[in-house]
Each structure stands twice: as C-alpha cells, then as structure tokens.
Amino acid sequence: MILSLKNTFSQIGSATLFAxxxxxEIIMPPYETKEFLKQCYAIGYKSFxxxxxxxxxxxxxxxxxxxxxxxxxxAESWLPGMVALSLIREIAPVITALICAxxxxxxxxxxxxxxxxxxxxxxxxxxxxxxxxxxxxxxxxACTLMVPILVFFADAIGIxxxxxxxxxxxxxxxxxxxxxxxxxxxxxxxxPATIKTFFFGFFIGMIGCFKxxxxxxxxxxxxxxxxxxxxxxxxxxxxxxxxxxxxxDLFF
Amino acid sequence: MIKEKKxxxxxxxxxxxxxxxxIKNLHKTFGGDNEVLKGINLxxxxxxxxxxxxxxxxxxSVTIKxxxxxxxxxQGEIKVFDENVxxxxxxxxxxxxxxxxxxxxxxxxxxxxxxxxxxxxxxTAHKRDLSPNEVENEVMEALENVGLSDAxxxxxxxxxxxxxxxxGLARTLILKPEIILYDEPTTGLDxxxxxxxxxxxxxxxxxxxxxxxxxxxxxxxxxMTADRIMVLKDGVIHTEGTYEELEKDxxxxxxxxxxxxxx
Ligand SMILES: Nc1ncnc2c1ncn2[C@@H]1O[C@H](COP(=O)(O)OP(=O)(O)O)[C@@H](O)[C@H]1O
Ligand SMILES: [Mg+2]
Numbered sequence: 001m002i003l004s005l006k007n008t009f010s011q012i013g014s015a016t017l018f019a020x021x022x023x024x025e026i027i028m029p030p031y032e033t034k035e036f037l038k039q040c041y042a043i044g045y046k047s048f049x050x051x052x053x054x055x056x057x058x059x060x061x062x063x064x065x066x067x068x069x070x071x072x073x074x075a076e077s078w079l080p081g082m083v084a085l086s087l088i089r090e091i092a093p094v095i096t097a098l099i100c101a102x103x104x105x106x107x108x109x110x111x112x113x114x115x116x117x118x119x120x121x122x123x124x125x126x127x128x129x130x131x132x133x134x135x136x137x138x139x140x141x142a143c144t145l146m147v148p149i150l151v152f153f154a155d156a157i158g159i160x161x162x163x164x165x166x167x168x169x170x171x172x173x174x175x176x177x178x179x180x181x182x183x184x185x186x187x188x189x190x191x192p193a194t195i196k197t198f199f200f201g202f203f204i205g206m207i208g209c210f211k212x213x214x215x216x217x218x219x220x221x222x223x224x225x226x227x228x229x230x231x232x233x234x235x236x237x238x239x240x241x242x243x244x245x246x247x248x249d250l251f252f
Numbered sequence: 253m254i255k256e257k258k259x260x261x262x263x264x265x266x267x268x269x270x271x272x273x274x275i276k277n278l279h280k281t282f283g284g285d286n287e288v289l290k291g292i293n294l295x296x297x298x299x300x301x302x303x304x305x306x307x308x309x310x311x312x313s314v315t316i317k318x319x320x321x322x323x324x325x326x327q328g329e330i331k332v333f334d335e336n337v338x339x340x341x342x343x344x345x346x347x348x349x350x351x352x353x354x355x356x357x358x359x360x361x362x363x364x365x366x367x368x369x370x371x372x373x374x375x376t377a378h379k380r381d382l383s384p385n386e387v388e389n390e391v392m393e394a395l396e397n398v399g400l401s402d403a404x405x406x407x408x409x410x411x412x413x414x415x416x417x418x419x420g421l422a423r424t425l426i427l428k429p430e431i432i433l434y435d436e437p438t439t440g441l442d443x444x445x446x447x448x449x450x451x452x453x454x455x456x457x458x459x460x461x462x463x464x465x466x467x468x469x470x471x472x473x474x475x476m477t478a479d480r481i482m483v484l485k486d487g488v489i490h491t492e493g494t495y496e497e498l499e500k501d502x503x504x505x506x507x508x509x510x511x512x513x514x515x
Contacts, residue, residue: 030380111364114363115362115363118358118360118363119356119357119358119360120360120361120362120363122317122322122356122360123354123356123360123362125322125349126320126322126349126352126354127349127350127354127374127377127423127424127427128346128347128349128350128377128378129373129374129377134377
C-alpha cells in the first residue's frame with residue numbers, strides 16, 4: 001500500500017517533468033510541422049465519427065429523459081435550453097474527452113510503447129533526431145487543439161440530437177428550437193467549458209505519450225502502456241473537471 | 253572477393269593506425285547486481301572492421317550502445333574522433349552521432365512510415381533545406397547502395413528479415429557515416445542471406461571507407477568481414493587477434509565459437 005502510494009507520487013513527479021519538457025521544446029526550432037499536421041488528421045479526423053455518434057445519442061437521450069420531469073412542472077418550454085446547457089457545460093466535454101481517452105490516449109500509448117520496445121525511439125536518438133520533439137510535442141499539441149474542436153462538434157451534433165428527441169413528442173420548428181437555445185445560453189456558459197477542453201486535450205495527449213515513452217522493454221509492456229494510459233487519462237479528466245467547476249464557481 | 257580483401261589488409265594496417273574509437277575500462281551494472289561490463293578496453297583504427305564475438309547476454313549490445321550515448325556507463329572512458337563522448341552536451345553528442353551509423357539488431361525501422369519516409373526523415377532532420385528532388389535522389393542512392401531501390405514504396409511490415417536489415421543499413425548510410433556499428437547484422441537470417449549481408453558490409457567498407465564494429469556470433473560473417481576479432485566473455489575482452497590467429501587458439505572458449513561452424 002505504502003509502496004504503491006510511493007510509486008504513484010514518483011509517477012506524478014516524472015509525468016510533471018515530462019510535461020514541463022513540452023513547454024521547453026515547443027518553442028525551440030526546428031518545428032515538425034508536417035508530423036504535427038499528420039497527427040491532427042489522425043487524432044481529429046479519425047475520432048470524428050465516434051464523437052459524432054455519441055454526441056447525437058447524448059442529445060437525444062438527455063431530451064427524452066428530462067422531458068417527463070419538466071412536464072410535471074409544466075416547464076416543457078425550458079427543455080431545449082436545459083438540454084443545451086447541460087450538453088455544453090458538462091456532458092459533451094466530459095463524454096467526448098472520455099472517448100478520446102479511450103481512443104487517442106491508448107492509441108498513442110500503444111504506438112509509442114511499441115516504438116520504444118522495438119528500439120525505434122533509440123534509432124531516432126542515434127540518428128540525432130529528437131524523439132521527444134518529433135513524437136511527443138507533435139502529438140500533445142495535436143490533442144490540445146483537436147479535442148476542443150471535437151467537443152465543439154459534439155455540442156453541435158448533440159443539439160441536433162436534442163431536436164430529434166423533442167420532435168418525437170411534437171412538432172417544433174428548428175429555428176424556434178435554436179432561438180430558444182441561444183436565448184438561454186450565456187457567454188459565460190461557453191467560455192469556461194471551452195477552456196477546460198484544452199486541458200482535457202493536453203492531458204489526453206501527454207498521458208498517452210508519457211506512458212508509451214516510458215514503456216519498459218518487452219512486448220507485454222506495450223499493452224500495459226496502452227491500458228494504463230486510458231485509466232490515468234480518464235481519471236485525470238474527472239479531476240480536471242472537478243477543479244474546473246470549483247474555479248468557475250469561485251469567479252462567476 | 254575474400255582473398256582480395258585479405259591481400260589488401262596488411263597494407264592498410266601499416267599505413268593507418270589512427271584510432272577512431274577508443275574505449276578504456278568500461279563498466280556497467282544494471283539494477284544494482286547485474287554486472288554486465290567489467291572493464292572493457294578496445295580500439296578501432298581508421299578503416300578497420302573490428303568484430304566482437306560473444307554469447308547472448310554477454311553485453312555486446314550494451315558496449316556499442318555506450319558508444320553512441322544510448323546507455324550511460326558507470327565508469328570508463330569512450331573516445332570517438334578524439335572526443336570524449338561521455339562529457340559532451342546533447343548538441344555536441346548529436347554532431348558525433350550523425351557521423352556514426354548504428355544498425356540495430358531488429359533493424360528498428362519506423363513501422364508507421366514507408367521505406368522512402370524512413371530514409372527521408374533521417375536525412376531531412378539534418379538537412380532541412382533540401383528540395384524534395386534532392387531528397388528523392390539521396391534516398392534512391394542509399395537504396396541502390398544496398399541493392400533495394402525497388403522497395404522504396406513498401407512498408408516495413410511487407411519486408412523480409414534480410415530486406416529489413418538492408419533498409420536499416422540504407423537508413424544509416426544516407427547520412428554518410430564514417431563509422432558504422434552493426435549489432436548482429438546476420439542473426440536470424442538464413443545462410444545465403446547472411447552471406448549477402450556480409451558481402452554488403454565489405455562492399456560498404458570499400459566504397460565508403462568506413463570503420464566499423466560488427467557484433468556477431470556468426471563465424472562465417474566474422475571470417476568475411478573481420479580485420480581483427482575480439483572475444484567478449486564475462487564482461488571483459490577475453491582474447492583478441494585475426495581470424496587466422498583465433499582459429500589456431502587452444503582456449504576452450506574461443507574454440508567453442510569455431511566448433512559451432514563445423515557442425
Ligand atoms: N536497458 C537495460 N536495462 C537493464 N538491463 C539491461 C539493459 N540492456 C541490457 N541489459 C542487460 O545486460 C545484459 C547484456 O545485454 P546485451 O548487451 O543486450 O547482450 P548481447 O551481448 O546479447 O547483446 C543482459 O543481461 C541484459 O539483461
Ligand atoms: Mg545484443
């Protein structure tokens with residue numbers, strides 16, 4: 001127990017060092033633009049279908065589930081606003097981030113882990129290519145930028161899903177639905193939620209890279225790296241979310 | 253081909269005795285009790301091919317990984333091109349690394365990239381202002397050197413073991429290294445392919461005037477490529493000499509390598 005606690009803290013320590021190196025290396029040339037764009041494509045575009053489907057279902061289910069309660073209070077007209085608010089503030093960012101933790105973080109963990117185990121990272125090192133810069137910086141940066149964009153799409157598609165949910169029990173004009181949503185949203189609902197998605201993205205990328213980059217030798221460690229990347233990234237998403245809520249609560 | 257090499261051998265030895273790699277008293281212990289290297293001393297002269305023989309796990313790979321700074325030794329001195337590798341900053345070390353080719357045992361090709369990208373990445377990391385045309389030409393040239401120019405668009409997973417080794421070699425050749433470190437270049441290959449790789453090593457030595465360390469336990473490869481052989485045992489250099497000298501050696505450990513050929 002004490003040993004595993006000690007282990008956790010030493011992991012947090014090395015992860016912090018690992019992450020701080022990112023800020024140092026990202027400003028120093030050369031810039032690996034080509035690899036960065038490739039990663040944006042791999043991370044953003046390829047996760048899009050998954051995020052789109054879950055976004056739609058979230059919006060739909062949330063609407064259907066909330067309706068009876070609101071009907072009891074005779075507040076059915078609040079439905080679009082309420083669904084949009086919970087989607088944008090909380091559900092879309094967190095669920096999307098969790099999906100990305102499952103798909104992206106584990107993918108990066110496995111990819112870099114196997115590169116480490118098969119000496120590909122050493123091969124970069126000896127041919128004087130900086131593997132941190134080439135592999136890690138590009139991936140973390142791509143995640144940090146792509147996850148917020150994915151969340152934005154999840155918001156939009158979730159709202160469409162909500163519209164589908166509302167139309168099961170009645171006929172609402174789409175323009176009216178949108179106006180209702182825009183009226184109930186405030187600027188301050190969107191900003192903190194957006195800021196936290198950058199942190200989600202950063203941590204998803206960073207944890208995947210950290211676990212993969214530090215995989216020990218032997219093929220079984222590739223699986224371990226991928227697995228522990230998902231677990232750690234998911235957990236850290238909830239922790240960031242909790243901290244973000246506290247901070248938002250304090251200031252707004 | 254072999255005879256020709258043996259003939260030219262004494263001449264080059266007389267002319268050139270400038271040490272290009274010097275290792276003194278190298279020690280490395282892993283995990284507190286796994287003492288792998290216990291004082292390795294070796295020298296590679298310019299233009300020389302040194303073969304290191306040793307059983308699996310005897311620390312051959314660790315030794316050459318120390319040379320390129322992948323593993324940090326606990327004690328000892330490593331000089332490459334007269335520079336002390338262990339005291340260098342990252343930038344200075346990288347300048348030396350560019351001049352040393354390292355062929356990994358597994359070839360270590362970048363799995364997610366095609367052969368062309370594998371080579372181009374290594375090249376452009378150092379020469380960022382090359383035009384795509386120049387890159388393509390250099391990639392082609394390196395592939396021609398290993399006789400595999402038609403594999404340029406393949407992915408590493410589509411290549412056989414021998415081809416992977418060749419591409420790995422092409423990837424190190426593209427930087428025009430002065431030293432090449434081969435980690436078991438023929439292990440895991442059939443005899444014919446092994447022979448081809450050994451011939452390639454000789455060919456590169458003659459064409460590019462490289463010096464190299466070749467780690468192996470393949471005696472056929474050692475016979476073809478070695479100017480000098482060192483036998484590693486229990487973390488120290490056990491015996492040293494030319495192939496012919498070691499062939500006559502009475503020592504049981506040295507004999508065991510030669511007996512494996514006769515079987
Ligand atoms: N990075 C490492 N960490 C811990 N032990 C290592 C490492 N690299 C090599 N070793 C140990 O060093 C010994 C020699 O390994 P190596 O040099 O790879 O042998 P070989 O002569 O077959 O190339 C082995 O016992 C191995 O367990
Ligand atoms: Mg080895």
